Amino acid sequence: MIIHQEFRDLGRPNLGIAAWAVPSLVRYGTREQQERFLPGTFAGEIVWCQLFSEPGAGSDLAGLTTRAVRVEGGWSLTGQKIWTSLAQYAHWGICLARTSPDRPKHDGITYFLVDMASPGVTVRPLKDINGDELFNEVFLDDVFVPDDLVVGAVDEGWRVARDTLSHERVALGDSWGPGARHTDMARHLARLPSLREAQRERAGRLWAEGQAISALGLRVTLSQLAGADPGPASSVRKLLGMWHAQEIAEFCWSLDPSDRYWSRMILTTRAFTIGGGTTEVQLNIIAERALHLPRDP
Ligand SMILES: Cc1cc2nc3c(=O)[nH]c(=O)nc-3n(C[C@H](O)[C@H](O)[C@H](O)COP(=O)(O)OP(=O)(O)OC[C@H]3O[C@@H](n4cnc5c(N)ncnc54)[C@H](O)[C@@H]3O)c2cc1C
CATH class of the missing domain: 2.40.110.10 (Butyryl-CoA Dehydrogenase, subunit A, domain 2)
Structure with missing residues (x-):
């Protein structure tokens, strides 16, 4: 750490x-x-x-x-x-x-x-x-x-596989935006002329969201170090990280549509909806294991 x-x-x-x-x-x-x-x-x-x-x-x-x-x-x-x-x-x-x-x-x-x-x-x-x-x-x-x-x-490989998959969600929540994180956004903004009010507000919200996701990641890591199964928290992390990376890419591209890096990032980040466990599957895990809702039939 x-x-x-x-x-x-x-x-x-x-x-x-x-x-x-x-x-x-x-x-x-x-x-x-x-x-x-x-x-x-x-x-x-x-x-x-x-x-x-x-x-x-x-x-x-x-x-x-x-x-x-x-x-x-x-x-x-x-x-x-x-x-x-x-x-x-x-x-x-x-x-x-x-x-x-x-x-x-x-x-x-x-x-x-x-x-x-x-x-x-x-x-x-x-x-x-x-x-x-x-x-x-x-x-x-x-x-x-x-x-x-x-x-x-x-x-007994299923147990090992589940362990790998939960670590995968944690890792993807963190780094599956290689290049589409709030810190990347900040670097992009620094190169652009000053933003309009609504854009500044959106940038601020995305920055705060990025910080919150990092904090959640830290919490998951700490509980892993304490020997706990990352469990549903890793699903929350993966979902938020995925939405966040996609929104960062869309926002940064909207500020400069000629920017090839960010137009490409919009495509790259689409895959995050599926890889590492799809959105529907993560939502089911959160619903059933964290919120204890009835099992999906
Ligand atoms: C960029 C990327 C990299 C990948 N890398 C690897 C890799 O290195 N190794 C590897 O093994 N795999 C890898 N994958 C595969 C990934 O793990 C699978 O694509 C993923 O688990 C979904 O499986 P599937 O594609 O068969 O879709 P399916 O499971 O067939 O899902 C199809 C649709 O049905 C929905 N669905 C399925 N089951 C349920 C349910 N119970 N409740 C509600 N909805 C449901 C899904 O959400 C999805 O919308 C990668 C995927 C991507 C996108």
């Missing part, structure tokens, strides 16, 4: 997916896994991707069908993943696969670490709305994963 605060004005390396893979490795990984992967990850030498979503399993992630079959010394994984950000650059992937198809869907899933250079891994980039190729289709065809690359217990 102290390092984070002291370094707040410096550009720091972005760990990407590792920002939410690492906490799960710390909590559920073996000592050998931690020693093998954490130093290289922090040094930026190991890039991670997240092989969770599938064509038929997004919000309902536990419906995933990628199979892991027991083979000598480990597991053989076969299936298709989709929307896998940065898979084309990643060295390793955190991957969910079904190890016990006969058990209830949340029970038979295992959490694996997959070497993206393994034979049988095929990565095909997909184009985003902003023209970039961030995410990919990933095909796993009889990919061997040794036993020592299972995180947590076999068939």
